[in-house]
Every structure is written in C-alpha cells, then in structure tokens.
Amino acid sequence: MINQVYRLVSPRQLEVTYSNFSLNSEHVVVRPTFLSICAADQRYYTGTRGKEAMSKKLPMALIHEGIGKVVYDPKDEFEPGTQVVMVPNTPSEEDEIVAENYLRSSKFRSSGFDGFMQDYVFLNRDRLVPLGNSINPHVGAFIELITIAMHSILRFDKRSHARRQTFGVWGDGNLGFITSLILKTLYKDSKVIVFGKTPYKLDHFSFVDEVYQIDGIPEDLELDHAFECVGGKGSQYAINQIIDYIKPEGSMSILGVSEEPVEVNTRMVLEKGITIIGSSRSGRVDFENTVKLLNDYPNIQEYFKTLVGSVNEVKSIEDILETFEKDLTTSWGKTVMEWKI
C-alpha cells in the first residue's frame, strides 16, 4: 500500500512523501486519530535543533505523542477499531538490566525515524497499548507525556529512601503539572510543593499543597525529594535550588532536557549525599501503567482535561502548519491535532 507520510523537510516546510508498505507484514496498522505537539517537535519545526541535527535527521515526520485505532492486524489479534496508544520508543534488543528507553540501539519516533504524522502508522505488535473506552481522546493524545512523568516516578520509587513526607516539583509547565498531579495521586499522604516562575501558571496547580515562586521560597523550607521539570537554561537554577532545599540523602529526579551542559553545585551534592536520578523517555510498561492509572483514578483525567490547550482539526498540510504556529504562541497547555488528513 502506498502510505502518505507528512515530513518536515526544512524549518516550517512540510511535504507529503510516499512509502510502500505491505499489509502482509508483521506490523499492525493504526490510523492516528488524535496527536499532540511536544516541545521537541517544535525544536525541529522552528529549526532550533542546530544545523547538524537538522541536516542529519530531516526529512522526517514529526510527532511522537498520539493515539489511534487499529485498522488492520494480519494476525487478527487486535480487533479493527480497537483504540490504542502508540509507543514511540522502538527497541531492537532486550536487556535484563537496562530498560528499553535507555538502550542505545533503540530508535525513537520523530527523533531517529518517522513520527506519527502519516496516513497510517505501521507498528510492531508490542508498540501499541489498548486504551479501553473510558479515556478521553484529547487527554489520550498526550499520554506519552504522562508516561514520562510516570516513568520517572517509578524509577525514583525504586531508588530513593522510604521517607516521603514532602516532595518538591520544580517547573510550572505541562510536565511539572503532570508530575505533581501523579505524585499527589500515588502518594496521598505526602505533601507536594510546586516551584515556578509564572504566577498565572502556578494558579493551575489547585491540587497541590503549596506553590512558591522561585524567588520567594521560605529559607527554612525542606524537602525529602524533588523533581526537576524545567529544562533548558533554567534547569541549572532549578537543580541548584533543589540542592539547597533538599534534606540529606534525598533523591532528585532530573527530567528537563537542556541543549547545553549545566553547572551543578557538586560540593553540596557530596556533603548532603544526594542521589541524582536521570530519567528520559519511556517504554511499553510505562504506557501500561499510565493507562491503568487513568482508568483507576477517573478524577485524575478531569485534571488532565484542564491541560488541553486547544483541539485543532487537521485536514491538510496548511492545517498542520497553522497548528504548529498556534502552539508556538500558546503559553499554557497541550496543543492537540484531530488527525483527519
């Protein structure tokens, strides 16, 4: 079958390309229904990834957050019409110690190869997770981002000490929102405090115990553990602030991506015996856990719905461009595409 793939060829320029796929392969065929734009996609779209990365990776279809419905399974294991979330990480080997998202041989959609902006997506059988019928599709569109927080929390849970009276979350953006919401859901008796820069964004965090602007943190405040969800240049300040406020032997999870290396106050990391846990992307098991979380706690979905910035019907390349441009001027929430191209 001739499949249309909508690839970014240079900054702000998309073209339709065609690739031939056989239905009689090992792949399950999924029609994307709702997709969501990630900051990483925007770095490619606007060309801020740097010349070398751009010339190495483009042309490439963007988007690694999305859901769809199964339209064809050569083995008949998935019923046509089954709603699924698509897993962008694509491993080519298994390792008993190293998780699939840390294997150097794994490929990632819209980073190492074509993302979900296609007429149909051909996926390996283990790269889709059924959603059930109770998940709102607009929230479903950015489940992948929720799995990032879920993955980091489960990693943290295995590696940190057991005293979890107070969590700090740095970052008042989408990831900060998701991480603090899951912490508050999974650790009911713990106190969750969010630290951010922008008052109107912090106003969205109604479910946490306290919020502080980063220049107004009480000096005697202390945390058992912390999550950095800032990224970019700001992650340096966030990490060093965490080092200042975290109690000895606390754990700090770093989730924010920075293009440049950052300076860290290692003296205090050593003196306090802080554990730093790096966390990136997610794997199938995190998708399963996240779908379960959304089904087990219907109320959490209501909070996630408030994170939907806009839902945009996409029927043409012009619509894709308009939606990416709109997302660039949106300061809060996720931009969702209803994929009708």
Next chain:
Amino acid sequence: MIYAEILAGGKGTRMGNINMPKQFITIDGTPIIIHTIEKFILNDRFEKILIVSPKEWINYTKDIIKKHIGENDRLVVVEGGSDRNESIMSGIHYIEKEFGIEDDDVIVTHDSVRPFLTHRIIEENIDEVLKHGAVDTAIEAVDTILQSKDGEIIDNIPIRDTMFQGQTPQSFHINTLVNHYNALSGDEKTILTDACKICALKGENVKIVKGELFNIKITTPYDLKVAKAILQERISK
C-alpha cells in the same frame, strides 16, 4: 450498508504495447490494483469491497489478491460490463442478488489505477454520500481550460475559478443512481459515460469532496513514470 467498488474494467489501450491491463502493472513490486485495494481494506466502514474485472482477468485478479493480501472475506471479484457505467451496475447487481438493496445503501466507486488516494478522501466520500445523493472528488483546475468543439478554434474559455478537475472516488446513494441510470435511453447511456454527470443532469446535488493533486490516474506510460518516481523517491539520510 456502505459498499466500495473498485473499477478495473479497462484494458489499458493507452499504456502502449503491453500484454496486460494497466491495473496489473507493478509499482515497487506490487500491482497497482493491490495498492488501491489495500487502501480500502483499511477502512472498516465498508461491508464489502467489490473489484470489477474484465471476465478473462478475473482469475488473475483473484490470484494476485491471494498472493499479496491473502484471504479476506470482505473482497469480492465481480465481472465487469461493456463500459464504465455498466461495470458500476454489474457491482450493484451483485449486491442486489447477494444482499438485497436497502434504501440507505451507498457505494463508493474508485478507479483501480488511482492508488495514491488517502484515508481522508475515502472518509469524506462516505460522510458526504450519507448526506447527499451523489459525491464527486475533484481538485481546483490548475491550468486554464479551453473549450473547442472542433479542436481547431477556441469556442470559449471558462473562468478558471469555477473549473475543477474530476478524480475518483465517485460515490452514490445506490437507489438514486440506479433510478437515474435506468431512466436513460440506450443512446443517452452511450454518451453519458460519467455517473456523476447522469446524477447532475437529473437534478441531483452532486457534492464535491476535495481531492489531491497527487491522486493521479495511471493511464499512460508518462503517468507510470511519475508514479514510480514519486514512490521510489529515496530520501538520503
């Protein structure tokens, strides 16, 4: 019920000296008609997908379906008629005989040699034919269209903004199409080769669904070259 009908009745006289109909020519190792059928299989709204073939090519069509797609109980190969409309009617007669025709039944017909159609085009054909009696797929005319009866002197140059180029799918409310077609005289049937035109002449509102420039019909050696080129475009990484 929603049916699909893939029209593969042609024998490819414009393709030059080849010994099989053009729909069987391969692009990237797969016959064009298989590429087209696969796009329809991926839409689960179709109850049955009929493939209309010249009688002598029915076995061949079944063989390549088996080879490339395998068993699929939604696919049926039906013998075509003497021209395009008669072929559409052959499919409809098959539906009538096997399942009976209900008043809300619709059919999406498509050229077997247009393998580049998209999910959107099929979906919008279905959505619109459920609301209108007939649907045509078209793109805005790129070139200026000239009208000339003798091919020598221009009679008229219509305003380009009002001109569209017809593609397929063409979709129909089955009973509406059958009634209009049966009301034509034998001569009219010979002249009116386009089923949407029949509906339009009989006063039906024929809804336009936006096609795509790349939804080309592969009928000449040039088209084949274009189709192969755009598909085999290998992007260097």
